[in-house]
Amino acid sequence: xxxxxxxxxxxxxxxxxxxxxxxxxxxxxxxxxxxxxxxxxxxxxxxxxxxxxxxxxxxxxxxxxxxxxxxxxxxxxxxxxxxxxxxxxxxxxxxxxxxxxxxxxxxxxxxxxxxxxxxxxxxxxxxxxxxxxxxxxxxxxxxxxxxxxxxxxxxxxxxxxxxxxxxxxxxxxxxxxxxxxxxxxxxxxxxxxxxxxxxxxxxxxxxxxxxxxxxxxxxxxxxxxxxxxxxxxxxxxxxxxxxxxxxxxxxxxxxxxxxxxxxxxxxxxxxxxxxxxxxxxxxxxxxxxxxxxxxxxxxxxxxxxxxxxxxxxxxxxxxxxxxxxxxxxxxxxxxxxxxxxx
Amino acid sequence: xxxxxxxxxxxxxxxxxxxxxxxxxxxxxxxxxxxxxxxxxxxxxxxxxxxxxxxxxxxxxxxxxxxxxxxxxxxxxxxxxxxxxxxxxxxxxxxxxxxxxxxxxxxxxxxxxxxxxxxxxxxxxxxxxxxxxxxxxxxxxxxxxxxxxxxxxxxxxxxxxxxxxxxxxxxxxxxxxxxxxxxxxxxxxxxxxxxxxxxxxxxxxxxxxxxxxxxxxxxxxxxxxxxxxxxxxxxxxxxxxxxxxxxxxxxxxxxxxxxxxxxxxxxxxxxxxxxxxxxxxxxxxxxxxxxxxxxxxxxxxxxxxxxxxxxxxxxxxxxxxxxxxxxx
Numbered sequence: 001x002x003x004x005x006x007x008x009x010x011x012x013x014x015x016x017x018x019x020x021x022x023x024x025x026x027x028x029x030x031x032x033x034x035x036x037x038x039x040x041x042x043x044x045x046x047x048x049x050x051x052x053x054x055x056x057x058x059x060x061x062x063x064x065x066x067x068x069x070x071x072x073x074x075x076x077x078x079x080x081x082x083x084x085x086x087x088x089x090x091x092x093x094x095x096x097x098x099x100x101x102x103x104x105x106x107x108x109x110x111x112x113x114x115x116x117x118x119x120x121x122x123x124x125x126x127x128x129x130x131x132x133x134x135x136x137x138x139x140x141x142x143x144x145x146x147x148x149x150x151x152x153x154x155x156x157x158x159x160x161x162x163x164x165x166x167x168x169x170x171x172x173x174x175x176x177x178x179x180x181x182x183x184x185x186x187x188x189x190x191x192x193x194x195x196x197x198x199x200x201x202x203x204x205x206x207x208x209x210x211x212x213x214x215x216x217x218x219x220x221x222x223x224x225x226x227x228x229x230x231x232x233x234x235x236x237x238x239x240x241x242x243x244x245x246x247x248x249x250x251x252x253x254x255x256x257x258x259x260x261x262x263x264x265x266x267x268x269x270x271x272x273x274x275x276x277x278x279x280x281x282x283x284x285x286x287x288x289x290x291x292x293x294x295x296x297x298x299x300x301x302x303x304x305x306x307x308x309x310x311x312x313x314x315x316x317x318x319x320x321x322x323x324x325x326x327x328x329x330x331x332x333x334x335x336x337x338x339x340x341x342x
Numbered sequence: 343x344x345x346x347x348x349x350x351x352x353x354x355x356x357x358x359x360x361x362x363x364x365x366x367x368x369x370x371x372x373x374x375x376x377x378x379x380x381x382x383x384x385x386x387x388x389x390x391x392x393x394x395x396x397x398x399x400x401x402x403x404x405x406x407x408x409x410x411x412x413x414x415x416x417x418x419x420x421x422x423x424x425x426x427x428x429x430x431x432x433x434x435x436x437x438x439x440x441x442x443x444x445x446x447x448x449x450x451x452x453x454x455x456x457x458x459x460x461x462x463x464x465x466x467x468x469x470x471x472x473x474x475x476x477x478x479x480x481x482x483x484x485x486x487x488x489x490x491x492x493x494x495x496x497x498x499x500x501x502x503x504x505x506x507x508x509x510x511x512x513x514x515x516x517x518x519x520x521x522x523x524x525x526x527x528x529x530x531x532x533x534x535x536x537x538x539x540x541x542x543x544x545x546x547x548x549x550x551x552x553x554x555x556x557x558x559x560x561x562x563x564x565x566x567x568x569x570x571x572x573x574x575x576x577x578x579x580x581x582x583x584x585x586x587x588x589x590x591x592x593x594x595x596x597x598x599x600x601x602x603x604x605x606x607x608x609x610x611x612x613x614x615x616x617x618x619x620x621x622x623x624x625x626x627x628x629x630x631x632x633x634x635x636x637x638x639x640x641x642x643x644x645x646x647x648x649x650x651x652x653x654x655x656x657x658x659x660x661x662x663x664x665x666x667x668x669x670x
Contacts, residue, residue: 060626062627062628159516164618165623168626189420192418192626194418195415195417195422196602203601210486214491214517
């Protein structure tokens with residue numbers, strides 16, 4: 001009898017594996033920044049649709065673009081949109097186009113270690129560009145002081161801290177600097193890693209934060225979510241309307257809404273320095289990369305179903321994880337774009 | 343049994359008097375083939391590694407050629423890649439590490455092997471082995487929270503005030519930099535040097551010590567002039583093991599070196615190392631030339647280790663010949 005029970009359990013376990021195997025597995029890879037919300041979404045979606053299972057590897061945006069181009073995954077994810085060369089490479093290799101779907105929003109904030117300064121410092125675009133180009137070298141430089149009347153700024157050297165690892169955070173930061181400073185655009189440019197004119201490199205948000213905490217008179221940038229979750233104080237940034245805006249979920253969504261009017265049909269748009277009085281200027285989408293044509297009809301339908309869910313119910317759960325929601329205009333436009341997937 | 347003994351005596355190379363199958367049955371041949379397989383695997387892995395690195399770094403070789411080794415711009419946006427700052431950083435941090443770790447490690451090993459009571463020696467050895475097994479990220483944290491502030495507040499003033507006119511101690515200190523990485527690396531490799539050197543010193547025959555003492559030398563003289571030279575080869579081996587570890591260390595270095603691809607004479611300046619830049623930029627490297635340049639850096643690190651190991655072997659041969667002359 002005992003032996004029979006053992007056998008029965010074995011058979012049941014086997015059945016369970018077979019059932020789990022029967023769920024349609026959809027593989028994706030890419031950006032690390034949205035990984036927490038993606039894994040939550042995929043988990044919730046799987047409980048609602050047990051026959052569909054998403055498997056997401058957060059290997060970095062560059063890796064995500066590479067894998068989807070090679071066709072080793074069903075979808076990719078990236079913090080920066082694919083450039084024209086990458087689009088062409090995808091078209092050549094896969095014989096179809098790749099579609100960008102904004103999933104959530106993120107932002108970068110300037111954070112600093114300056115003793116004797118209470119409250120958030122205000123940064124103008126000129127001040128940020130000057131500091132990161134190595135031209136503004138003292139904390140009491142007029143470029144910083146003019147926007148911070150009354151703050152007790154010391155005459156000490158500024159120590160710049162940036163990310164040493166390639167990351168979407170750096171992409172957003174350098175994309176912003178490229179927009180507001182021609183010198184930055186020609187000398188440095190934008191990318192996940194750049195040739196920094198000045199500064200120390202820290203690995204990851206935690207590495208940058210660690211260096212800033214350890215180094216007096218330093219300034220750097222981290223992801224908004226990281227700053228919020230770790231209670232790191234950060235400064236405000238002057239937007240294109242001339243207002244100093246502190247980054248939060250509302251001001252980041254406002255930046256996306258400001259850019260929505262001029263949103264191109266392929267969603268490959270940078271929303272740094274976006275118009276709008278309340279828009280936070282160093283914001284960005286993070287994208288899901290979906291091939292336009294699928295060989296496998298079941299996978300196509302599953303991905304389309306997920307995208308619809310993500311744009312409706314999915315958006316309600318993003319703020320709990322400190323991501324900013326997509327604005328309504330963008331959601332509506334994306335819903336139409338889902339129909340392009342064949 | 344007797345037959346086995348005789349065949350063993352006759353057993354030369356594989357062409358013995360017995361048939362291949364007989365040996366196979368005895369297990370000799372199986373053992374030989376299996377161990378041979380394992381030994382060749384090591385060679386195959388090395389060859390495969392170099393091959394992979396070589397074929398995947400074609401683009402930078404074509405575009406930059408040997409300039410790759412001598413230019414110092416690393417700009418992924420403009421597609422300009424030069425390995426010099428990374429080679430420099432790797433060598434400087436390893437050199438600083440060995441400068442600190444070698445006297446420290448060998449001194450400790452001499453104490454443990456020659457001077458300490460056996461019980462103390464064994465207990466300390468236990469802790470040293472424990473240190474050798476600590477993951478490098480822990481040493482990185484130790485670096486960030488203890489060595490970095492120490493360098494900025496203590497070591498920098500101590501060296502910069504009196505010796506600030508020397509290029510190697512010039513300039514400001516951010517806490518992170520070559521010297522910080524060197525110190526952290528030294529802390530990491532000291533256990534290796536102690537552990538291996540102690541074993542080597544312990545294995546020096548008793549006769550050597552007794553002979554020296556009998557000739558009227560003091561205990562320290564017998565240790566320093568007889569035992570240590572006798573163990574020289576093994577101690578050298580421990581140093582090269584330490585060097586290999588220092589050259590390839592990634593995590594702990596990237597946390598404290600400052601990650602700035604610049605060549606600076608000052609030890610307090612921030613720098614970069616080969617292993618650190620690969621770890622930092624590999625995942626987000628888009629573009630073939632960029633990725634292949636990182637792989638080329640891997641090849642450079644491999645070559646660097648290879649060359650330094652070769653030099654080390656030559657050094658061993660030279661010094662041991664001298665040593666044997668002294669002993670002989």
